[in-house]
Amino acid sequence: MILEKTSDFTIECLGEQTIDVFDIEVEDNHNFFGNNILVHNSNYLCFDEMMKNAGLKLSNSEFQVFADQLMDRYFQPYIDAELSKFFNSYNVDQHILEFKQEKTITQMYIFAKKKYATEVVANEGTVYDEPKIAITGVEIVRTSTPTFCIGRLKEALNLIFKTQNKKEMITFLQTVKTEFQQAPVDNIAYPRTVNDYMKYCGKYNLQELIKNGQNPVAPKACPIHVRGSLFFNYLIEKYDWKSQPVTDSGKVKFVYVKENNILKTNIIAYTDEWTPELANLFDIDYETQFYKSFIRVIERFFDVLKWGAVKLEQNELDEFMEF
Secondary structure: OOOOOOOOOOOOOOOOOOOOOOOOOEOOEOOEEEOOEEEOOOOOOOOHHHHHHHOOOOOHHHHHHHHHHHHHHHHHHHHHHHHHHHHHOOOOOHHHOOOOOOEEEEEEEEEEOOEEEEEEEEEOOEEEEEEEEEEEOOHHHOOOOOHHHHHHHHHHHHHHHHHOOHHHHHHHHHHHHHHHHHOOHHHHOEEEEEOOHHHHHOOOOHHHHHHOOOOOOOOOOOOHHHHHHHHHHHHHHHHOOOOOOOOOOEEEEEEEEOOOOOOOOOEEEEOOOOOHHHHHHOOEOHHHHHHHHHHHHHHHHHHHHOOOOOOOOOOHHHHHHHO
C-alpha cells in the first residue's frame, strides 16, 4: 500500500458530534481503495491449509488456544508494526487506530453476500464453554419469519454444524414437517407490517363490491401481504365480523391457502388471531407454507454443502442413488 505524503496534512479534534455517516461498498467485494487507502473494517484469517499441511486435528478448545497463540506470537505484532510505520510517516499518534482479534470461528457457511452462519468459540476475549451459532442476513433471525420456524431453523443449523450428516438432517426435517402441520396457524403464519394498503387498495369500495356480488381483484404489483389484507377487509364487510380491519402501519399475519375458497385466492391475511370464521372459509396450504417459510431457508445449507435438492419423501431408488 503506497500513500502520498503532503506538507498540508493536519489533524483537528472535532469532539463528539452526531452526524450522518455512509456505509460505502463495492459490489461483490468488501475491500476497495478510497483516496489510495485500502478500506475494510474487518477480515478473516483461515488456518485450514496450515492445519492440513501440518497434520493438525484439533478440538474446538484446542483450536481456540492455537488461534490465540498465532495471533499473539505472529499476526498481532506484525499488524502493530505496520500500523506504527504508517502513523509515524504522518507524525500521528498510532493509538488512534487499532486492529484486534474479534472472533474465533471453527466453522462458517457463506450463502451469499452478507448472508452467512458461523460457529463461534470465542469473541473479543470471551471463551465460550459451548460454541455459539451466529447468523447474519439469513431468514432465521428476521422478524418476518414465523415464530414456529425460528426455533426449528436454529435447531437445523445446530445439527448441520454438529454432524454435517444429510440423512440425520432429512430425518429431522420430516419430524419438523409433522410438527408444523399440527402447530397453531398463528405460529406458522408470516408476521408483517402493512405500509402500502391505501396505495394499492384505497380505490376499492368494498361495500359497493359486495352489493354487486363482486370480489376484489388486487393490482398485479400489490405485495402479497397487502393483497391478503384486501381480501380480509372484504370479508369483514361482507360477513360483519368483529375483527379489526387492516390499515396502513397495521400488523397482520398471512398464510397460503388452497384456492377452493369463495375468493379463489391462494393467500389470506388477518389481524389478531386465526378465527373459526376464517377456518370455515379457508383450508391452509401446509405444503406451500412449509416450503416457503422453512424448506426454502434450508435449501441454502443444502446448496452450500452440495447435498442436492431437499427431498423429504425418498423412495428406494433415491436411497440407492445416494448410496
